[in-house]
Amino acid sequence: MNPELLRFTETHEWIGADDGGLYVVGISDHAQHELGDVTYVDLPRPGARLEQGAKAAEVESVKAASDIYAPVAGVVAAVNAELDAATELVNQEPYGAGWFFKLQDVDPASLESLMTHDQYKAFCGE
Amino acid sequence: MRQTPLFNAYARHGARVVDFHGWALPVQFRGIVEEHLHTRRAAGVFDCSHMGEFMVRGAEAIAALDRLVIGNLTALKTGRCRYTALLNADAGIIDDCVALRLSQEEMYFVTNAGPLEEVSALLAARVPGVEDQSAATAKIDVQGPRSREILLSLGLQAAAPLAYWSGVRTEWRGVPLVVTRAGYTGELGYELYVPADAGEAVWDAVLAAEGTMPCGLGARDTLRSEMAYPLNGDDLDPSRTPLETAMDRFIAWETEFPGKARLLHQRDAGDYERLTPVKSLDRRAPRAGFEVFDGADRAGTVTSGTFGPSLGCGVGLAYLSPAAAVPGKRLTAGPRALEIEVCEAPVYREGTCRVKITG
Numbered sequence: 001m002n003p004e005l006l007r008f009t010e011t012h013e014w015i016g017a018d019d020g021g022l023y024v025v026g027i028s029d030h031a032q033h034e035l036g037d038v039t040y041v042d043l044p045r046p047g048a049r050l051e052q053g054a055k056a057a058e059v060e061s062v063k064a065a066s067d068i069y070a071p072v073a074g075v076v077a078a079v080n081a082e083l084d085a086a087t088e089l090v091n092q093e094p095y096g097a098g099w100f101f102k103l104q105d106v107d108p109a110s111l112e113s114l115m116t117h118d119q120y121k122a123f124c125g126e
Numbered sequence: 127m128r129q130t131p132l133f134n135a136y137a138r139h140g141a142r143v144v145d146f147h148g149w150a151l152p153v154q155f156r157g158i159v160e161e162h163l164h165t166r167r168a169a170g171v172f173d174c175s176h177m178g179e180f181m182v183r184g185a186e187a188i189a190a191l192d193r194l195v196i197g198n199l200t201a202l203k204t205g206r207c208r209y210t211a212l213l214n215a216d217a218g219i220i221d222d223c224v225a226l227r228l229s230q231e232e233m234y235f236v237t238n239a240g241p242l243e244e245v246s247a248l249l250a251a252r253v254p255g256v257e258d259q260s261a262a263t264a265k266i267d268v269q270g271p272r273s274r275e276i277l278l279s280l281g282l283q284a285a286a287p288l289a290y291w292s293g294v295r296t297e298w299r300g301v302p303l304v305v306t307r308a309g310y311t312g313e314l315g316y317e318l319y320v321p322a323d324a325g326e327a328v329w330d331a332v333l334a335a336e337g338t339m340p341c342g343l344g345a346r347d348t349l350r351s352e353m354a355y356p357l358n359g360d361d362l363d364p365s366r367t368p369l370e371t372a373m374d375r376f377i378a379w380e381t382e383f384p385g386k387a388r389l390l391h392q393r394d395a396g397d398y399e400r401l402t403p404v405k406s407l408d409r410r411a412p413r414a415g416f417e418v419f420d421g422a423d424r425a426g427t428v429t430s431g432t433f434g435p436s437l438g439c440g441v442g443l444a445y446l447s448p449a450a451a452v453p454g455k456r457l458t459a460g461p462r463a464l465e466i467e468v469c470e471a472p473v474y475r476e477g478t479c480r481v482k483i484t485g
Contacts, residue, residue: 036153036154036157036158036344037157037158037159037160037433039159039409039411039433040408040409040410040411040433042410060409060410060411060433061433062158062159062344062348062432062433062435063153063158063344063432064413065410065411065413087409091157
């Protein structure tokens with residue numbers, strides 16, 4: 001996905017609508033860079049209802065484990081099963097094949113409170 | 127932060143620099159997993175210049191050093207290295223160290239960065255004439271199954287005959303250096319101790335050789351974790367004794383050392399927690415600080431843990447009760463009850479460090 005069109009959280013998740021009307025969530029290029037080699041991803045259960053800011057997933061790198069939070073409220077519609085066997089996708093394609101999960105039942109207006117790519121880059125000091 | 131003599135070379139290799147015990151050191155260059163795997167199959171090059179080096183000269187000074195450590199350094203043969211530890215009066219480990227007998231009259235003593243000030247002061251007070259060469263020395267580790275052929279291709283012939291845990295003083299391209307066949311990765315490897323002002327030239331020369339890759343502290347940590355080698359400051363500190371850190375075979379009970387009475391008492395009682403390798407059953411890692419449980423019973427604490435790239439699972443070290451420290455035993459660790467298994471050291475079994483050199 002084009003990061004210019006995504007919204008970002010202060011906890012380094014991104015979210016954006018896909019062609020099928022679902023909202024895809026992943027972690028930013030800045031986040032994968034800071035984490036280093038990702039070695040394990042624990043994804044939410046499809047069907048789970050997540051509140052905005054709720055813990056949604058867990059990611060481990062060689063160095064540490066980190067929690068991933070829901071950028072907005074929604075219901076988990078799908079998870080990226082590829083990450084079970086190929087965690088390196090998070091490092092290689094954070095805005096593409098390294099996505100984490102997709103949400104449905106999202107209020108589009110809830111994305112407005114999140115940062116744009118330019119705002120996020122400024123937030124990261126880039 | 128302090129910088130090693132090789133600091134200016136890091137940027138040429140795209141290093142990510144972190145604070146390690148007050149030193150600005152590279153945690154990674156291209157990536158921890160890539161550097162780790164490259165070291166296991168070819169040769170990784172590590173800057174370890176933050177470590178301490180001391181020269182101890184004369185029988186009296188060597189005997190004085192011997193009285194501070196758990197090993198028998200007086201009996202150490204010329205050309206041999208010995209892993210040992212400096213103890214406080216309570217048998218707590220001030221530092222784990224390596225001694226190399228360079229000659230009958232000279233002992234080279236290598237220590238860690240964390241406790242360096244305390245160790246330097248201790249040695250200055252107790253070992254007559256000890257020379258602290260730490261600031262004047264760059265230490266470059268070349269580690270991996272291809273390390274020997276690479277050093278020979280660069281003309282470092284003195285490395286050729288070295289057996290595991292031995293070392294020699296030599297000269298290479300006009301630079302005086304000490305080379306040991308040792309390291310902390312589990313692979314065939316060498317440590318080069320060179321004058322600080324020659325460090326960058328040696329670093330560049332080694333990295334110009336085909337098959338080498340600069341490696342950071344991150345890969346050094348995953349490599350040592352897979353071998354169950356303890357890390358000073360994380361897995362051992364003055365609150366732990368050499369029995370607790372499983373250094374039994376490095377204790378020369380026939381010699382005198384600080385805290386010996388307490389250590390004898392601990393040995394006879396036998397009911398102490400023991401530093402024990404563990405691995406997880408999937409890619410999640412046990413992490414430092416995780417409490418360990420045997421069913422509902424508290425069994426110990428993880429002191430370091432990481433993903434092991436060559437093992438494909440988490441690996442770490444934990445202080446475990448004698449009842450729990452049984453190889454093959456299943457335990458749980460951390461807030462999410464990560465399932466772990468007690469292992470024998472080394473956890474990674476394919477390391478080339480002990481390979482015999484013939485011909």
